[in-house]
Amino acid sequence: MKQSQMLIPTLKETPADAEIASHRLLLRAGFIRQNASGIYSYLPLGLRVLQKIEKIIREEMNRTGAQELLMPAIQPAELWHETGRWDVYGPELMRLKDRHNRDFALGATHEELITSNVRDELNSYKKLPMTLYQIQTKYRDEKRPRFGLLRGREFIMKDAYSFHADQEDLDKQYQIMYDAYTKVFERCGLEFRAVIADSGAMGGKDTHEFQALASVGEDLIAYSDSSDYAANIEMAEVITADERPNVDMLPLTEGKDNGQRTGLKYVCFKANEKLVVVYVREDDEINDVKVKNVLEADMIEVLSDQERAETGFDPFQSDSETIILADNGVKNVVNGTLHVEETNKDYINVNPERDLGVSVYHDLRFIKEGDPSPDGKGRIKFARGIEVGQIFKLGTKYSESMNAVFLDENGRSRPLIMGCYGIGVSRTLSAVAEQCHDENGLIWPVSVAPFELHIIAVNAKNEEQMTLADRLYEKYSARYEVLLDDRKERAGVKFAESDLIGCPLRITVGKKATDGVVELKVRKTGEVIECSVDELDHVISAHLND
Amino acid sequence: MKQSQMLIPTLKETPADAEIASHRLLLRAGFIRQNASGIYSYLPLGLRVLQKIEKIIREEMNRTGAQELLMPAIQPAELWHETGRWDVYGPELMRLKDRHNRDFALGATHEELITSNVRDELNSYKKLPMTLYQIQTKYRDEKRPRFGLLRGREFIMKDAYSFHADQEDLDKQYQIMYDAYTKVFERCGLEFRAVIADSGAMGGKDTHEFQALASVGEDLIAYSDSSDYAANIEMAEVITADERPNVDMLPLTEGKDNGQRTGLKYVCFKANEKLVVVYVREDDEINDVKVKNVLEADMIEVLSDQERAETGFDPFQSDSETIILADNGVKNVVNGTLHVEETNKDYINVNPERDLGVSVYHDLRFIKEGDPSPDGKGRIKFARGIEVGQIFKLGTKYSESMNAVFLDENGRSRPLIMGCYGIGVSRTLSAVAEQCHDENGLIWPVSVAPFELHIIAVNAKNEEQMTLADRLYEKYSARYEVLLDDRKERAGVKFAESDLIGCPLRITVGKKATDGVVELKVRKTGEVIECSVDELDHVISAHLND
Structure with missing residues (x-):
């Protein structure tokens, strides 16, 4: 493609609201353009990357035997009433x-x-079984669209759905999709982790997120420094050793601690119209998702100060209607301390079972860096990730409510067992850009680059240079995707924009064109190789097939 | 692909609301499924055809130098306010x-x-210049969605937009797109005509529709029996010879005609808040589009009986506020007749200029079969068509209202000159189905067939047959797109469904499998060729490359 004929509206200024590198660079390099908050056009360069990612996904999905179809974006409310999600799904x-x-x-x-x-x-x-997938446009009215394609309101997803006669078959397909997802993200050149995740509003049980590692990621991942264990921080199990000190319980007393006792704290929630009080150690943080899961509630809400005051809750006098939960770590506290917000009083020698009505302990806190890994191997570290994919074992949530049944081998009617599997296609594009860039611009992996080769004539007015550049363009266009910068711009502008766009290899045709010598620049390493036109074939193929 | 693993929900019954063959067959053969009125899923077979059409369009668009991009479906109202279309575009x-x-x-x-x-x-x-295109989902809330994909509410379009510095360059691009569209529809196997059309709400002047010929088409096309002239009936120019009889005007009289005089009639419209009365000869029909164009009005409305009564209009006493128009054919009427609806009276010896205040004549009627072709060659015939594409010279309608300007060679700021070019992608799929079928099912042209080869083992329980079918499947899958019917269904069911699905070639592996002999059936002609496995290569390639 000749650059003079392409729509590549590069920007010199950094767009004001672009907070992260991928957003900034995709805009600056003319890959995307914003049309409204969270709503973008994919310009020719951006669409080329998107289509390459789609092709990789199609290939890996087809390889699993999944079949592609295409469903409409507009869906009749009646279907959403059948599952009850019309009312449950909020303003998103x-x-x-x-x-x-x-x-x-x-x-x-x-x-x-x-x-x-x-x-x-x-x-x-x-x-x-049967597995069906589509690559299609989705809509979510995000409260705060941001980070370009990472959290948009109109975006492209690959969503797949599998249907099974039994759980075992679903388990098998889940693993096949897990492996296919691994291949997809590897082929896209992403550094990622498959992490144990929460199934949220989707229903179902087992679920993994595929997280592309990035410091700007919205998700926090806990992973082991010694194994492949990884979980979304919301889901990472905390192993609490039984270390209850062997001391006598002292009488509960109002008063300030001298700094030697272990502090406790609590948070009040509302769940299923009931008051839920959760205790953890003062230096731990309560994990809402774990609380929600223990309660088997669809939703829990932290009470506001006012709501809390209205309950008249007293930790030492809780009524039987109140649900008291405590984290496993609380079990090891003897003669702890507690600050009671409602009365603004401090207590010492608090013993959870005796004084707070705690009778059962659960894993309810967030994991921390340094905690032992739940798989028993090594210690936990944190990393941030961008969720690019998620796979779920849905079970029968949808088939039951929608009466999707089949006759089993014994002629009995049973609900279909379902799995579902998503990839954020446009988000994957952003995640690659987020991982693959430097201060000068984007650095596309060969597999998803908009063009593999960028040919630049340093001086477009020099006939010799343009002739050679044209000849190389014609020659390599037969084998590779080539962008030829044929514009009459200054060399400095061309070089800067070439780095910004970030094709893997650049061929610079300059003064030595006379001698049949050009420069090859590897965008990723910055390496510059001077070589004759005869050597080019070899050098290019060595780099692009690397 | 193995049929046992595919989602092909064929229907034995004809769906009740499917009025036309393409709709009926696409549903019955499991290519599409309705999710709401005018809203469909493309099931795996349907999507395969759709993607082939898209590929053809992409190839022909790219060949013209147009660049692909992808814009969002959701568009902020502000942009539509800029052009005023937010208010003009109705409930669609x-x-x-x-x-x-x-x-x-x-x-x-x-x-x-x-x-x-x-x-x-x-x-x-x-x-x-620059030309950009996308293949993308569009939305129109049709008053009466019908005919399956032909008039849907969510559908797929290829829309292209070109930008030019001058009209001459737009004219050039218009011809390039005209030629590209011709290639697209030829490659899709459609029988079609490029017809002169009305630009409607799009603005602009020159425009052609590409009409796939089909008796169920919603558009009526007037074409010459002796040239390539073709126009949408709305736009077909009527050539009226000057044949005013050389007789004296007689006095206007109330009374019934004896059957020898030429009748006149009139229709009352409202346009730009004014009363417009249009006269034509009794055996002609007024063409609203022509009236609208002569008035240069955005919209005209026929008055209801009540509205008409309220105007108090009297043909012989019209006031100066009323706009009187007459068709060219009226010019040749001397001593005609007129029935006045308002008073229920009949008149004879009506002379338009003398009695009705007619002063100017225009081409305002619909063309009729047998009329001379406007290009002077031959006579007009009618055909029905499905509009699968349309190209427009938009001019500066959008660039002016949206202030999209460029600096010309003299440094002057001028609005961009635009063209726009659409193809109904999903509608093209339906149009092909409408043209290519028989009473047994679909008959896909090779270029857009979901699979090129359909291999059937007559008896899937017969090991010899299945082994040979499998072997042929493996062999030809490397070269062609092959569907293998590996289901344990009765042979009759398999044959019927194979005809319904309509792949171009079918290989039937039956009893003669033992001798290495199979049957090849050509779907289009019904021709059956018995041949040895060794001869197959040759016979298949002869048919698929035909």
């Missing part, structure tokens, strides 16, 4: 009415739609 | 509000968005 679900005043959603996800598509068809165990 | 434009109560449209078309994307960038004649 974009809704609209048609001219007949009927309700529709813009699909944030497609469980309802795929289930409605197969429910009459996959009616026998003989037709199972 | 789907609208929604985000969580902050801001207005958005689901793109029915992307003139506003593309113009906003380029308006700061294409700021110099040096950067022109």
Whole structure:
């Protein structure tokens, strides 16, 4: 492609609201353009990268035997009523009415739609298993769209859904998809971890997130320094040794601690219309997700100060309606301290079971760096990640509510067992950009680069240089994707924009064109190789196949 | 692909609301599934055809030098306010509000968005011309969605936009796109005509529709029996010879005609808040589009009986506020007749200029079969068509209202001159199905067939047959797209479904498998060729490359 004919609106200034490198560079290098908050156009360079990622995903999905289909973005509300999600899904679900005043959603996800598509068809165990996927545009009205394509309101996802006759078969497919996802992200050149995750509003149990490591990531990952254990911080299990000190309980007393006792603290939640009080050690943090999971609640809310005051809660006099939970770490506290917010009083020699009505302990706190890894191997470290994929074992949540059943081998009607598997396609593009850049611009891995070769004539007015550049462009376009900078710009501008765009290899045709000598620059390492036109074939293929 | 693993939900019954063959067969053969009125899923077979059409379009667009990009479906209302189309576009434009109560449209078309994307960038004649296209999902809330993918509410379009410094350059690009569209539809195997059309709400002047010929088409095309002249019936020019009879005007009289005089009739419209009365000969029909164009009005409305009564209009006493128009054919009427609806009276010896205040004649009627072709060659015939593409010379309608300007060679600021070019991608799929089928099912052209070869083992329980079928499947999958019917269904079911799905070639592996002999059936002609496995290569390639 000739650069003079392409729409590549590079920006000299850094856009004001672009907080992170990928957002900044994708805008500056003319890959994307914002049309509204969280809503973007993919300009020709951006679309080329996107299509390469899509191709990798298609290849790996097809290899698993999954079949591609394409469902609509507009979904009738009736389907969402069947699963109850019309009411549960908050303002993130974009809704609209048609001219007949009927309700529709813009699909944030497609469980309802795929289930409605197969429910009459996959009616026998003989037709199972089946896995279907699509690469399609999704909508989520994010409260705070940000970071460019990382958290947008209109974005591209690959979503897959599998249907099974039994759990074992789902487990098998889950592993196949896990492996396929690993290949996809490896091929995209991402550094990532598959981490144990929370299934959130999706339902189901087992789930892994694929997290591209990046300091700007919104997710915190806990991983072992000695094994491949990794979990979203929300889900990382905390192993608490039984280390209850063998001392006598002293009488509960109002008063300040002398600094030797272990502090306790508590947080009040509302869940299923009940008051829930959770105790942890003062230097630990309560993990809402774990609390929610222990309570088997769909949602829990921390009480505001006012709501809290209204409950009239007293730790030492809690009524039987109140649910008292305590973290495993609390179990080891004898004669601890407690500050009671409601009365602004401090107590010492607090013993959880005797004084606070605690009867059962759970893992309810966030893991910390240095904690032992839950798999017993090594210690926990933290890293930040961008969630680029997630796989779920959904089970029968959707098939039961939508009556998607099949006849098993014994002629009994049973709900389909489902898995679902997502990749944020546009988000993967951003994650690659976030991992692969330097201060001068983007550095695309060969597999997803918009062009593999960037040919620049230093002086476009010099006939010899342009002739050689044209000749190389013609020659290599047959084998590679080549961008030719044929613009009559200053060499400095061309070089700077070439670094900004970030194709893996650059061929610079300069003064030595007369002697048939050009420069090859490797964008990633900065290495510059002077070589004759005859040697080019070899040098290029060595680098692009590396 | 093995059929046992594919989602192909064929239907034995014809869906009740499917009025036309393509809709019926695409549903019955499991290519698409309806999710809501005018909203469909493309199942694996349907998506394969769709992707092939998309590939053809991409190849032909890229060949013209157009660059692909991808714009969002959700568009901020502000852009539509800039062009005024937010208010002009009726209920067909789907609208929604985000969580902050801001207005958005689901793109029915992307003139506003593309113009906003380029308006700061294409700021110099040096950067022109440029053509950009996308293949993307569009939304139109049709009053009466019908005919499956032909008139849907969510559908896939290829839309392209070109930007030019002068009209001559636009004219050049228009011809390039005209030629590219011709290639696209030829490659898709469509029988079509490029017809002169009305630019409607899009603005601009020159425009052609590409109409796939089909008896169920919603558009009526007038074409010459002796030249390549073709026009949408709305736009077909009527040539009226000057044949005014040389007789004296007789006095206007109330009374019934004896059957020898030429009848006149009139219709009352409202346009720009004025009463417009249009006269034509009794056996002609008024063409609203022509009336609208003569008036240079955005919209005209036929008055209801009540509205008409309220005007108090009297043909013989019209006031100066009323606009009187007459068709060219009226000019030749001397001593005609007129029935006045308002008073229910009949008149004879009506002379338009003398009695009706007619002073000027225009081409205002629909063309009829048998009329002379406007290009002077032959006579007009009618055909019905499905509009699969349209190309427009937009001019500066959008660039002016959105202030998209460039500096010309003399440093003067001028609005960009635009063209726009659409292909209904999903509609093309339907149009091919509508043209290519028989009573047994679909008959896909090789270029867009979901699979090129369909291999069937007559008896899947017969080991010899299955082994040979498998072997052929493996062998030809390396060269062609092959569907293997490995299901344990009765042979009759397999044959019927194979005809329904409509792959170009079918290889039937039956009893003669023992002797290495199979049957090849050509779907289109029904021809059956018995041949040895050794001869297959040759026979297949002869048919698929035909």
